[in-house]
Amino acid sequence: MAKAAKKKKETTGFFKFIKWFWILFAAGILSATLLFLAASWGWFGEMPTFERLENPQTNLATQIISSDGVALGNFYLDDNRTPVAYDDLPQNLIDALIATEDARYNDHAGIDARGTLRAFAYLGSKGGASTISQQLARQLFVGVRTKNKFEAIKQKIKEWVIATRLERAYTKEEIIAMYFNIYDFGNNADGIRSASKIYFGKEPKQLKIEEAAMLVGMFKNSSLYNPIPRRNPVGTKNRRDVVLAQMAKYDYITEAQKDSLQALEMNLNFSPQSHRDGLATYFRMYVQGFMNNWIKKNPKPALEGQRDKWNIYLDGLKIYTTVDSRMQKNAEEAVSEHMKNLQAEFFHQNTPDRNRTTPFLDLEKSQINGIIERAMKTSDRWRSMKRSGKSEEEIRASFDKKIDMTVFDWNSDIQEKDTVMSPRDSIFYYKTFLRSAMMSMEPQTGHVKAWVGGINYKHFQYDNVYQGARQAGSTFKPFVYAAAIDQLRLSPCDTRPDTQYCIEAQKHGNTDKWCPENASLQYSGKDYTLKKALANSVNTVTAQLIDMVGPKSVVSIARSMGLTKEILEVPAIALGTPDTNVYEMVGAYGTFANQGVYVKPVMITRIEDKNGTVLYEYVPETKDVLSKEVAYAMVDLMKGVTQAGSGMRLRHTSQKNETVYKEIVTGYPYELRNPIAGKTGTTQNQSDGWFMGMVPNLVTGVWVGGEERSVHFKSITYGQGAAMALPIWGLYMKKNYANEELGVSDKDFVKPRGMSIELDCDKIQEEMQKDQDTDDDLDDIGI
Known part of the structure; x- marks a missing residue:
């Protein structure tokens, strides 16, 4: 009986345990369900729909993507x-x-x-x-x-x-x-x-x-x-x-x-x-400006609860560009390597004991004060203090108070150093630095492959590729030669004498004479072929050509090749007085390399939203400007610049040309042996140095100069385009050729079939000599 009662009690206790287990389990499930429902109903705060x-x-960042992904x-x-x-x-x-x-x-x-x-x-x-x-x-x-x-x-x-x-x-x-x-x-x-x-x-x-x-x-x-x-x-x-x-x-x-x-x-x-660090900083800022303009003209499709305008900072757009990251890296390295060395020489020549107005040349104290005054009034410091209600006296006083600042420095691994300096002194300091610009483009498509707007975007934010405009110097001369060959059917082998040449022009009712001098200030009296005259930038020959075709024709060709800034229709433009920028000059020279067809430079090929929907695709802008023959004749002319002219330092000594090259080329590291067409450019006071260089599938332009035109080298030894700008081109191309994947051509330019413009000057010379010999023979026999 006792055993039965004990067993019954154990059984009852077990069932009680099971019952309470399931009750608690069900309560837990119910509680969890209620909690989930309560949370879903928003009892614990707003829930996402x-x-x-x-x-x-x-928020998704907008991505800028290179052509190589x-x-x-x-x-x-x-x-x-x-x-x-x-x-x-x-x-x-x-x-x-x-x-x-x-x-x-x-x-x-x-x-x-x-x-x-x-x-x-x-x-x-x-x-x-x-x-x-x-x-x-x-x-x-x-x-x-x-x-x-x-x-x-x-x-x-x-x-x-x-x-x-x-x-x-x-x-x-x-x-x-x-x-x-x-x-x-x-x-x-x-x-x-x-x-x-x-x-x-x-x-x-x-x-x-x-x-x-x-x-x-x-x-x-x-x-x-x-x-x-x-x-x-x-x-x-x-x-x-x-x-x-x-x-x-x-x-x-x-x-x-x-x-x-x-x-x-x-x-x-x-x-x-x-935004101030990394690769292609100047190019990225160009893209930002492009996008801001594009957004103004392209409203976002209206969707409930969304912005009616695209936002490049939040909408996760993808911007596909033409720039090749590998070529961009090569370009930036080339600029840094050369500019660091060039700047060291500039500092050496412009110490206070050598130049009392350093870094300016040929200026009076009042003119220098004017430059500094303009720089102060356009500075962020002046604008910020003005907005905060500071008086002009307080603002000016702040420019003379020394403060902690971080400034640009070529000698630092990170290109900057901490120092104590007054804002006024920092203006002088930054004026001493030479600036640069470089752009590289595929002439057949207009695709820009590299874009370097300056030496360091963090400290120098002005983009000299697109925003800048400086005198073109002798890089403008090919437009004069192109007009002459196109209109007068001249050949690169035609000759003109290197003698003083004057052009009369009407100015304000008076007759003026323009008589340009050569850089050497001398006239050889020799006859120069057009090819040799361009290679050596003989000003007198260029003056004769513009007199033959007229300034209006030259301006017309330059306009057709993409130059948009003001160009006066006067003879002096033949020597490169017009202001232009690297962006337009590269596009223009691309016409020569692209068989006479101008293709407007393009940087952005496509824009997509975050879902991959295409919002924009570019349409090429092209124009037939020159015939294939004239374009090739110009390329042949400019090949002479690197064969026996101011661009010869790109070459390496060779047995065939050792006598010609030995003195000029020894010591230069480029050793480029492939066909290269190009033109150096130097302005009158050595404030601007240019080099435009071309191979069949890549046209690259380089400019170097000071922020102020009064900042320049004293002599042409360092102040010419061949010393200031050409080395950047040489370093860049050497790096490109080291990477075969880039596909930069080392072949010759394609010669059009049935070329009627004679390019073989030796052949013409031989024929002229034969004609002379025949005339002499006829004279001998009395005919």
Whole structure:
């Protein structure tokens, strides 16, 4: 009886336990359901709509993409974010994330039950329970975790609800991609693509295992475990090693791999991205101006709740450009290498003891004061203080007070130094630096391959490629020669005497004479072929040609070849008095290389929105200007510049031409042997040096000079285009030829069939000699 009663009691107790278990279980399920419903109904705060879940709004940077597929830079305000598709993420990065942040990621639907129970049981002491989906929910919709416990619980519930909804709206792969794209890695590294570029100088797909581990380690705290600045190097490395250990724990890598990877130092390639740093800075600012104009003319399709104008900082546009990142790098390196050396020589010649008005030449004190006054009134300091209500007296006083500042310096690895200087003295300091501009274009398509607007955008923001305009010097002469060959059917072998030549012109009712001198201030009295005259920039021959065709014809040809700035129809333009810029000059010279067809330079080929919809595609602008024969004759003329003229230093000594080249060429590093057409240019007081160089599929223009025209070399030794600008071209082309993938031609220009303009001057000379011999024979026999 007692046993039966005991058994009955045990049975009753067991059923009681089962009953209460199910009651509690059902209550838990019901409570969880109610919590989820309450959160969905907005009881714990606003929840994202289905539409927002489907299209989460994140600010996306506009990306500038080179012709070879490299990101040149981004336009952004706060978020430097460029999304990356899941397929463009390396597997080691995905493995590192799952191993460290959510080992059961592929087995749950947004909430990890085991992890959640563990977190509750141990009050978080053995790790949290936030899944990748929950962390994404917090990043997208919930925000920074509050310290208020009650609010924190509400936030956690919202994360659970949103995480489950994200899991229904997206695939696992899409959630991982979104998570990598949304995270802020610090130092303007918003999203994995920016992080990869900024910390390692590469695309995400190229990340090594240890690099991926460092970036994933930053998910715990991107400020604490950030390698830049190096405030916590030990902690950052330890965090990376934890990620590697987790990867080994879940068999993504072997123990041996883990040990060898943990032994590696933190090798970074820190490449900060800002609007003033990185590759193609001047070009990117041109693109910004282009986009601002394009946005004004192209309204955004009207959609409810969206901006009616495109925003290059927020809308994630993709701008496809013609610039080749490899050629751009070569161009920037060439400019820096030469300008550093040229500037050292300029400083040597313009010390105060050698030039009391340094850095200016030929100016009185009052003129120098005028230059400084203009610079002060156009400075940011003057405008800012004026807006803040400061008096002119206060503003002027501020220019004479020494302050801490960072200035440009060629001798620093980072091209700048910290110093103490008054703003007035800094104006003088910056005026001493020579500036440069360079643009390189494919003449057949007009595609601009490289664009360098100055020596350092951070400190010199004026773009001398497009904004600048300076006298063209002798680089304008080919337009005169082209008019003469086109209209008078002259040949490069026709001759003109090097004697004083004057042109009469009516000016203000009076007759003036223009009698140009050669750079040597002498006249040889010899007959020069047009080819030799252009190669040696003989001014007297150019004057004769413009007198034969008239200034109006020359201006007409120059206009047809893309020069838009004012050109007076006077004889003096023959020597390059008109102002122009590198952008237009490269386009114009492209006409010669492209068999007489002008193609307007193009920089942007296509614009897409973030979904890949094409918003803009360029249409080439072309014009037939010269016949193929005339264009080729001009190319042949300009080949003489590098064969026996002012561009000869591009060549290397050779046995055949050793006598000619030995004195001039020895010591120059270019050693270019392929056919090159070109023209140097130098203005009258050596303030501007030019070189325009062409090979069959690349036309490049270079200008070098001071910001003020009164800043220049004293003599032509260093102040000529062959010394100031040509070396940049030579260095750039040498770098291009070192990379065969670029496909820069080293062949000769294509000669048109049935060429009627004679180019073989030796042949003409032989025929003339035969005719002379025949005449002499006839004279001998009395005929």
